[in-house]
Amino acid sequence: MPVLAAVEGGGTSFVVAIASSTSPSDVIERAEFPTGDPGETIGCVCTWLAAREYDAIGIASFGPIDLETASPTYGFITTTPKPGWKYADVLGPIRRVRAVPFAFDTDVNAPALAEYMHARRSGETLSSCAYVTVGTGIGVGLVVNGAPVHGLMHPEGGHVCVPSHEDDRDTGFVGSNPSDTFGGQCAENMACSVALAKRAHLESTEVLKHIGESHPVWDTAAHYLGALCANMILLVSPERVVLSGGVMLRSALFPRVRAAAQLLLNGYLQLPQIITQEGIDQYIVPSTWGNDAGLVGAL
Numbered sequence: 001m002p003v004l005a006a007v008e009g010g011g012t013s014f015v016v017a018i019a020s021s022t023s024p025s026d027v028i029e030r031a032e033f034p035t036g037d038p039g040e041t042i043g044c045v046c047t048w049l050a051a052r053e054y055d056a057i058g059i060a061s062f063g064p065i066d067l068e069t070a071s072p073t074y075g076f077i078t079t080t081p082k083p084g085w086k087y088a089d090v091l092g093p094i095r096r097v098r099a100v101p102f103a104f105d106t107d108v109n110a111p112a113l114a115e116y117m118h119a120r121r122s123g124e125t126l127s128s129c130a131y132v133t134v135g136t137g138i139g140v141g142l143v144v145n146g147a148p149v150h151g152l153m154h155p156e157g158g159h160v161c162v163p164s165h166e167d168d169r170d171t172g173f174v175g176s177n178p179s180d181t182f183g184g185q186c187a188e189n190m191a192c193s194v195a196l197a198k199r200a201h202l203e204s205t206e207v208l209k210h211i212g213e214s215h216p217v218w219d220t221a222a223h224y225l226g227a228l229c230a231n232m233i234l235l236v237s238p239e240r241v242v243l244s245g246g247v248m249l250r251s252a253l254f255p256r257v258r259a260a261a262q263l264l265l266n267g268y269l270q271l272p273q274i275i276t277q278e279g280i281d282q283y284i285v286p287s288t289w290g291n292d293a294g295l296v297g298a299l
Contacts, residue, residue: 005054006298007045008107009061009090011082011136014041015295016048021055025289025296038088049097056101060110060298061090062139067105067150075104081177108133108141109148109155110297111287115242116143118288130238131287132157133245133294134225136205138188142236158188162227163264165190165220173199191224193247205246213252222253226260229284233265233274244287244294251286258284 002021007014017030029052033044049057064080066073075091091104105113112131119126131141140157142149149155161182167173168190175189176198189195193205200217202208211217229241243257258280265274272279287293 002055003053004299005049005052005057006295007049007057007059007061007094008110008294008298009035009059010107010294011035011062014045016045017295017299018052018054019299025292025299027292027295027299030295035082038085042088042090042093046093046097049094054098054100056103057094057098058103058110058298059091059094060105060107060294062137063106064153064156065090065104065106067154105148106139106141106154107294107297108139109143110141111244111289111293112141112143112242112297113148114293114297114299115240115288116146119240126239128236128238129240129242130157130232130236131242131244131293132225132228132232134192134243134247135245136193138192138228138245140228140232142232142238144236144238157228157232158192159186160228160231161185162187162190162224162231165223167216167220168199187224187228191221191228191247196221196247208247209250213250218250218253219256221247222256222260225253225257226262227264229257229261230264233261233269241284242287242293243284244291246291248286249291254284254286 004019004021006017013035014033017027019027031048033041035041064078066076066078077085077088077090080086108131112129115131116129127145129143133139138158140155142155159181175184176195177189178184180186180189196217197205197208273283289296
């Protein structure tokens with residue numbers, strides 16, 4: 001029976017796993033390494049993989065990444081703001097561990113494809129799916145007509161422009177990285193966990209999980225995430241929007257994000273998936289695999 005290996009490279013940690021090809025979501029063995037120095041982090045991944053046998057490997061990495069196979073930097077993380085990771089070679093060292101078939105994509109395109117394939121296997125007739133992860137950054141993966149979207153590069157939907165929340169206009173809050181796209185007025189800068197913690201005057205993102213549902217930061221987060229969903233709906237027209245990542249482990253955010261998306265779309269799309277409660281509850285949904293969606297996607 002073929003054995004699969006996977007690497008999910010995130011901004012906080014790299015996760016490696018082994019699974020059976022007959023059921024990739026059933027992980028046999030896994031390990032996690034903090035995302036520190038690129039050489040050290042990828043070295044830990046390669047050492048772990050070298051001690052195990054596998055027949056194919058999937059690598060899903062945070063980006064931006066170079067997916068052009070003819071490029072000299074194919075398999076590299078490119079213009080990331082993450083210190084030390086600009087033009088870090090992720091794919092090369094991992095491929096050198098073992099000469100097996102491989103697949104390489106973003107850590108959001110891979111779970112988008114996994115969510116799409118799961119829906120199809122469950123009997124649904126989807127042709128498209130959007131996957132959004134909300135953590136220290138915001139990433140968007142897209143599957144359209146059954147395939148991950150690449151094109152010029154790959155989707156960077158976390159950096160689309162979103163309208164200011166009234167509280168931020170009143171306080172002059174500029175987000176976690178004002179030099180981001182659109183002068184900082186993008187979804188990631190305004191609603192990633194770093195921005196939420198800063199807005200709530202918390203000492204770290206870890207404290208976010210301890211603040212109550214009534215804290216105003218969650219309504220603000222829902223506004224920006226709802227705006228991101230509205231942008232995707234208008235531009236890409238996905239048949240499902242999946243929200244995941246550390247911030248979205250707070251399930252009470254889902255109804256607020258749905259309501260914000262409806263409010264911002266302002267009745268323009270008269271579709272049952274958007275305008276009815278039952279429809280939008282089944283349209284903007286949590287991941288099938290929770291925070292393991294990226295790893296399952298890589299597998």
